[in-house]
Amino acid sequence: MFPLLAEPAGLLPAREQMALSLGWHIILAAFGVAFPAIIFVVHRRxxxxxxxxxxxxxxxxxVAAVLFAIGAVSGxxxxxxMGLLWPGLMGRFGDVLGLPFAFEGLSFFTEAIFLGIYLYGWDRLPARLHLWCLLPMMAAGVFGSYCVIAVNAWMNMPTGFALTSSGKVTDVHPWHAMFNGRAFLQFAHMWLGAYMLVGFVVAAVYAAGRLRGRDDAHHRLGLAVPLRFASVAAILQPVVGHILGMALGDIQPSKLAAFELATTTEQPAPLRIGGLLINGRAEGYLEIPKWGSFIARGSFSKPVRGLDTFSPDDLPPVNTTHVAFQSMVGIGTLLAVAVVVYWALRWRGRDLAERRWAQRCLVAAxxxxxxxxxxxxxxxEVGRQPWTVFGVLxxxxxxxxxxxxxWxxxxxxxxxxxxxxGAWxxxxxxxxRWRTGEEELPSPYGPAPEEVHR
Known part of the structure; x- marks a missing residue:
């Protein structure tokens, strides 16, 4: 560990810029992961x-091309x-993290190349070959995302290096860092989250169209396919999230304490829904006995360590961490229950997607x-604070x-x-222009298509 220093002048702008950049780019990254697979299904059909x-x-x-173009800029x-804002991280651990970042760059170029071929290939490539161009796009998007998530997982559970008594990084094993113990589960959590986001967002667009009277085959299919992807992801996500979270008590107990709003160590610990930490006391929450231990530790008897057992200098911003975690869990649970109800009624012959109130719910989803x-x-990210590399930096x-x-x-x-x-x-x-039948989308300032072919 390293001693606490006064906050450097670049800390706050670095945090603000990283929050903006990651929060903005993660939406585009989700489309890069999930959208090619959804396109593959409709193209194959x-x-x-x-x-x-x-x-x-x-x-x-x-649409994928537009999103990829702006995602390329933000990426x-x-x-x-990473190097400009966090020189203390990349300067010390660049050798450890270089491998996944290099692979992520290769994945990006692969995805860009095959997206270009796929776009150019309409009416030019053989049908099956054109369809197969989506497969390298899908693989590159998934692998590139894994590489980024592997870095984040490493920051939560660092491995693949040793530190000398003076703090110098030695004995570097980049493959160990890239395939660290948290990477696969954390990636699975993000991967399912990407399908949830893209599936529900695309379905919401077509649900909004149907609410406006565009109840045709195009809008029905545009709603149905992404909704199926989102439904599967929404049902699996709580399972993966639960498995991922059960290790926090051993790996990042301070983050778990903030998640659970546990001011003191309790065995068994209750589940607290809502609430805030005010003057060192948890206030305004709904308490369900014993379920905190089960959800956090996989047992009704295991303890959840309290915030009072940590040094104040080692605690994350508790309220931000707690509210963000409960928002994620609450919305994920709501969406999972909603799709289970939808498909249960669909199995019994009632399609809620035909009801206007359900279409409004899909728009909100x-x-x-x-x-x-x-x-x-x-x-x-906030729950890992005050550490960039947990327990190390x-x-x-x-x-x-x-x-x-x-500036x-x-x-x-x-x-x-x-x-x-611009994207909007x-x-x-x-x-x-699609609604008016302009499928080829000629340039608004160029010659008309019939003039080009003369």
Whole structure:
């Protein structure tokens, strides 16, 4: 461990910029992971004779291209930020973390290449070969995401190196760091979260269209396919999350105490729903006896260590961590119960997707899935504080001492705002022109298609 230092001038702007960048980019990363698989399903259906599905795949591929383009910008910004904002991390542990970052870069280029081939391949490549172009995209998106999650998992449970008495990093094993003990479960949690987000967001778009009277085959299929992906992910997610969380008591007990709002060690510990830590006391929560131990430790008798057993300097921001964690769990549980009810009634012959109130619920499910994913990342990252590398490197030691980072943060915020507005304008324009039958989407300022082919 390293001694606490006064906060460097670059710490706050680094935190603010990293929060903005990660929170913004994670949505695009989720589309990179899940959207190609959803497109693959409708494209494959289209090759079997469904013209609506084939047209849907073609439209979605263009949406994927727009999202990938802005995701490439935000991902590039993030790659520079790691060294710029956190020199104490990358300067010391660059040899440990270099391998997954290198693989993530290769995955990005692979995905970009095959996305370009897939977009160009419409009406040019043989049908089956064109469909198969989605497979490398899917694989690259999954592997690239795993590499990033592996770095984050390593920060939660560092391995693959040794420290000398002077704090120098030696005996580096980058493969051990990349395939650390938390990486696979944490990736599975994020992978399912990506399918939940993309599935519910895309379904919400088409549910909104049906509410506005566009109740045609295109909107029905556009709702049904992503909803199936989201349903499977929503049902599996609580299981994976529970398995992932049961190890926190041994790996990151301070984070678990903040999650559970456990002010003192209790055995068995109750489940506290809601509430805040006010003047050192938990207030305003609903308590369910014993269930805190079961959910956190997998047993009705195991203790949950209290916040009072840690040094105040080693505690995360408790209220932020607790609220983010409970928001993630609450929304995830709500969505899981909703899809179980939906498919149970569907099995009995009642399709709730035909009811307007259910369509409104589906519209709400999209933003809720986004909030759940963002809340999960807040709980993970804020709950690890005050450590960048848990138990090894404090965040104050990872940051630089450059107050000029506020200018960098301001510039990044402007860039992200511009990309958000630009993406919204482009996607809305594409949707409007599709509704008028302009499938090829000619340039609004170029010659008409019939003039090009003369």
């Amino acid at each position: 289209g090759l079997r004779g469904d013209a609506v599905a084939l047209r849907l795949a073609k439209r979605w591929s263009k 590039t910004v993030l790659s520079f930020e 999209g933003p809720l899935a986004v909030v759940a994913l963002e809340s999960g990342w807040v709980a993970t 404090r965040t104050v030691d990872a940051a630089g001492d450059n107050p000029g980072l506020w 960098v943060f301001s510039g990044v915020a402007v860039v992200y705002l511009g990309m958000t507005v 304008v482009v996607l809305r324009s594409m949707a409007r």
